[in-house]
Amino acid sequence: MSEPSLVLQATGLHKSYRSGDRQIEVLAGVDLTVGPGESVAIRGESGAGKSTLLNLLAGLDTADAGRLEWNGVGVTPSSATGLRNRFLGMVFQSFYLIPELTARDNVLMPRRIGGRIDAAARQRAEQLLSNVGLSDRGHHLPTQLSGGERQRVALARALMNQPPLLLADEPTGNLDERTGDSVIELLLGLCADTRTSLILVTHNPAHAAKTQRVLTLHAGKLHHG
Amino acid sequence: MPWYFYLALKQLFPSGRRFPFFTAISVLGVALGVGLLVVVTSVMGGFGYEIRRMIVETEGEVQIKSRALIADADRLVEQIERVPGVDAATPYASGVVMIVHEGRPAYPAMRGLDLTTVGRVVNLSHYIRLGSMDDLDDDSVVLSSELAQSLGVTVGGRIEVYSPLMIEKLRSDEIFLAREVRVVGILEIGHQQLDSSMLYCTVRLAQDLYGLGSSVHGINVRAKSGVGEDELAARLNASGLPRGVQAFSWMDSFEEFLWVLNLEKGMIFFLLLFIVIVAAFSVMSSLLISVVRKTREIGLLGALGARARGVAACFCVQGVLIGFFGTAAGLILGFVALALRNDIVLTIARFTQREEALRRFYQFSNLPAHTAPGDIILIIGLTLVISLFAGLIPAWRAARLKPVEAFRNE
Structure with missing residues (x-):
């Protein structure tokens, strides 16, 4: 099967929220395309709507208007639920590891939700833990890991189902600069190695500069640079 | 194993923790209710059973x-x-x-x-x-x-x-x-x-x-x-006994007494069932707190592709598992208490110097107990159903929580 020309295509996404009597338009017609293996950074001020955009792209929220396609297939929040497990991985600022599970079980969780855990899945989880430099920490609980280690576990988890697209929402926001740098290096390296497309939301211009394309969300629209 | 069952088990019995406090307290609440139900229904059933044994062995059926x-x-x-x-x-x-x-x-x-x-x-x-x-x-x-x-x-x-x-x-x-x-x-x-x-x-x-x-x-x-004694009494009465002669099963002879005994047993069962219901409310309350506490994890599950019904099942299963382990522990507790019942009662009687009064009032030299399988099945069934209901409301709350709202609240 040939690779689709676009992994993600968003056209004219609108989103507004009601705040008291006012209607606040957060996204005013966002267009975005991401090709296979491409990395895109989205920057913007706090409150510019970066997380809102990411939630729409992940099919977690409903746009007021606009169209979203994953691998050329139109998706809505209801149809996205079934596809999300295989199509995209997500990395969050606060890691969001399940505290009752070990690092290994956290990595395996997307596969568990998508189906059964077999030997191949366990082997892949070990490989991913090894890739993020945590092969000897698989049996540790999140509380026994540092912030950087937790984010690396979250990264391994996001890649578990070999998704074509990875969405990262300020993944270094809770980390110190040095740890943040290493996590970004790892994130970009792994995505490049596996030809996983990446949308990285970040405040950090240095991190954004490491991606292939930098966009800025301003006044509800995406701008180059 | 479905992911929601696995996660429910892990949330009740987290990796690396020897004594999950929330689980232990919830299970103990259900276990106490079930244990009490087993003891009381067995002892109440024991009176009827002993009377039957005594009558049948000394007078026939x-x-x-x-x-x-x-x-x-x-x-x-x-x-x-x-x-x-x-x-x-x-x-x-x-x-x-x-x-x-x-x-x-x-x-x-x-x-x-x-x-x-x-x-x-x-x-x-x-x-x-x-x-x-x-x-x-x-x-x-x-x-x-x-x-x-x-x-x-x-x-x-x-x-x-x-x-x-x-x-x-x-x-x-x-x-x-x-x-x-x-x-x-x-x-x-x-x-x-x-x-x-x-x-x-x-x-x-x-x-x-x-x-x-x-x-x-x-x-x-x-x-x-x-x-059966009733069946045999009916057969005898239909066999042409002389006029004025009638066959009575032992249950006919003690009909009112047995009715009172069954009524008492039913009433006590009904009242004690409230212990299980109260325990279920505490389980429900704990699970509701858990839903609030785990808002971000519920959001995460949605982000990982879990469907709302799977998230609901995760909390529902937790209620049922607490009910299951509580029932198992309660049955053990109940049967151990039954095995030691005479020692317990005699100790209390000796302590209060009412040993003779106990024998006179209860008619039996030992506290009788007879556990009817039907009673145990009823206790297990009701406890599991109540536990399931205890899990349903938290499950409904969790299922309604949209991932994006979960992240936003976070």
């Missing part, structure tokens, strides 16, 4: 009674034994007598037994504590244990027996001397009322004392194995 005396008992016994389901039958004569030993009187119920057939219907020898039923003849009696104790007589002693017939004789200026008999056995059934007031003799002695001639008062019937 079915009693044939007559408004008047039964004159031709042998022919009627033969007729009864031909009815399908009847194992054996034995005639008896009964009444109240006065007995005296060394100036001490007592007024026990007398039961005259046909020694040739009684062994096929009831097994009184099983309850003999001193002497032997084999030594019983027309000049001897067997006394219940507490009666013998109150009179101060033992095996080999002699007692005088007076019957109401003597009053009749005195009216017609006849002298009817008391019958002096030997005590050849002391019998203990385990029921305070019977052990304090029963005298067993031959049917001929009873007939002499009451002036019955060859008549008897009734016939005890033993059912064949697997034949």
Whole structure:
């Protein structure tokens, strides 16, 4: 099967929220395309709507208007639920590891939700833990890991189902600069190695500069640079 | 294993934690309710069961009674034994007598037994504590244990027996001397009322004392194995018994008492079920707190592609698992308490110096217990259903939580 020309295509996404009597338009017609293996950074001020955009792209929220396609297939929040497990991985600022599970079980969780855990899945989880430099920490609980280690576990988890697209929402926001740098290096390296497309939301211009394309969300629209 | 079941297990029993406090408290609440239900239903069931055992072992499953005396008992016994389901039958004569030993009187119920057939219907020898039923003849009696104790007589002693017939004789200026008999056995059934007031003799002695001639008062019937007592009583009544003669199952004879016993059992079951319901409310409350506490994890599950029904199932399963482990622990707790019930009750009775009152009030020398499988199935079923309901509301809350809202709240 040939690779689709676009992994993600968003056209004219609108989103507004009601705040008291006012209607606040957060996204005013966002267009975005991401090709296979491409990395895109989205920057913007706090409150510019970066997380809102990411939630729409992940099919977690409903746009007021606009169209979203994953691998050329139109998706809505209801149809996205079934596809999300295989199509995209997500990395969050606060890691969001399940505290009752070990690092290994956290990595395996997307596969568990998508189906059964077999030997191949366990082997892949070990490989991913090894890739993020945590092969000897698989049996540790999140509380026994540092912030950087937790984010690396979250990264391994996001890649578990070999998704074509990875969405990262300020993944270094809770980390110190040095740890943040290493996590970004790892994130970009792994995505490049596996030809996983990446949308990285970040405040950090240095991190954004490491991606292939930098966009800025301003006044509800995406701008180059 | 489905992911929601796996995650439910992990949330109840997290990796690396030896004592999950929330789980332990929730399970303990359910276990206490289930344990109490098991103990109380078993003890209440035990009273009914002991009464059945006692009656069946001393009188057979079915009693044939007559408004008047039964004159031709042998022919009627033969007729009864031909009815399908009847194992054996034995005639008896009964009444109240006065007995005296060394100036001490007592007024026990007398039961005259046909020694040739009684062994096929009831097994009184099983309850003999001193002497032997084999030594019983027309000049001897067997006394219940507490009666013998109150009179101060033992095996080999002699007692005088007076019957109401003597009053009749005195009216017609006849002298009817008391019958002096030997005590050849002391019998203990385990029921305070019977052990304090029963005298067993031959049917001929009873007939002499009451002036019955060859008549008897009734016939005890033993059912064949697997034949129900009500069914057999109905069959006997349909078999053409003489006029005025009727068959009663032991349950008919104690119908009101058994009804009261069942009512008490039902009421106590209903009241104690509230302990399980209260425990379920505490489980529900804990799970609701858990839903709020785990908002971001619920959002994460959605982000990982979990469907709302899977998230709901995760919390529902937690409720059911708490119910399951609580039920298992409660059953163990209940059965251990049942095994130790006599020690527990006697300790309390000794401590409060009410041992004698306990025996007198409850009729049994030991606290009876009989666990009916139906009761246990009912307890398990109800507890699991209540636990399931306890998990449903938190599950519904969790399922309604949209990932994006979960992240936003976070």
